[in-house]
Amino acid sequence: MSTPLHGTAPRRTDGESPAPHWRWCDHRRGEPAEPLVGEWLASEWSLAPESIPLQRDARGRPRLGDGLRHRDVSWSHSGEGLLMAWGEGVDLGVDLEQARPRPRALELAERFFHTAEHDWLRGLPEPERNEAFLRLWCAKEAVVKAHGRGIAFGLDRFGLGDLDGGLGMLHADDALGGPWSVHEWAPQPGYRAAIAWRRR
Numbered sequence: 001m002s003t004p005l006h007g008t009a010p011r012r013t014d015g016e017s018p019a020p021h022w023r024w025c026d027h028r029r030g031e032p033a034e035p036l037v038g039e040w041l042a043s044e045w046s047l048a049p050e051s052i053p054l055q056r057d058a059r060g061r062p063r064l065g066d067g068l069r070h071r072d073v074s075w076s077h078s079g080e081g082l083l084m085a086w087g088e089g090v091d092l093g094v095d096l097e098q099a100r101p102r103p104r105a106l107e108l109a110e111r112f113f114h115t116a117e118h119d120w121l122r123g124l125p126e127p128e129r130n131e132a133f134l135r136l137w138c139a140k141e142a143v144v145k146a147h148g149r150g151i152a153f154g155l156d157r158f159g160l161g162d163l164d165g166g167l168g169m170l171h172a173d174d175a176l177g178g179p180w181s182v183h184e185w186a187p188q189p190g191y192r193a194a195i196a197w198r199r200r
Contacts, residue, residue, distance in 0.1 A: 074146065093146030109133060
């Protein structure tokens with residue numbers, strides 16, 4: 001069975017907010033992603049691509065302007081793939097990472113992650129640790145993108161862990177807001193992806 005190229009993230013925290021929609025597409029390295037994002041959003045919303053008001057705020061975060069401010073959009077590219085997502089009435093972020101060995105995973109987790117995440121990784125054998133680190137990194141990136149500050153917010157200011165068969169928020173600085181929903185999966189072989197969102 002082939003891997004789906006689009007879908008809707010399952011609801012996790014808040015049953016009232018519509019779950020974000022996502023799409024994977026092939027993406028050649030070095031090519032700009034925004035035209036593809038605009039075309040996808042236009043097809044999702046039955047609009048002309050040139051009418052999609054994609055903007056960036058002072059921190060470089062993508063925003064929708066004009067009459068679409070009630071929606072949010074995010075995208076990420078890695079390797080030969082592009083992951084795009086949009087949601088209504090939420091702040092959302094996505095991250096896509098190509099799987100590869102990360103021999104310094106534990107060192108990076110000790111330096112940048114929440115202590116509970118580092119402790120969890122330290123207790124795993126090496127093959128599982130690499131996969132768990134990638135899952136955490138991807139989900140944490142998605143959260144800080146949705147929050148709006150990016151990595152500058154501090155990846156150690158919140159902690160994710162196993163929750164209902166996936167990663168969920170276990171510890172969080174009050175400044176992060178929330179509650180947060182996180183959906184993580186493998187959109188294509190050799191890739192990990194995550195979407196994080198919260199109600200506005």
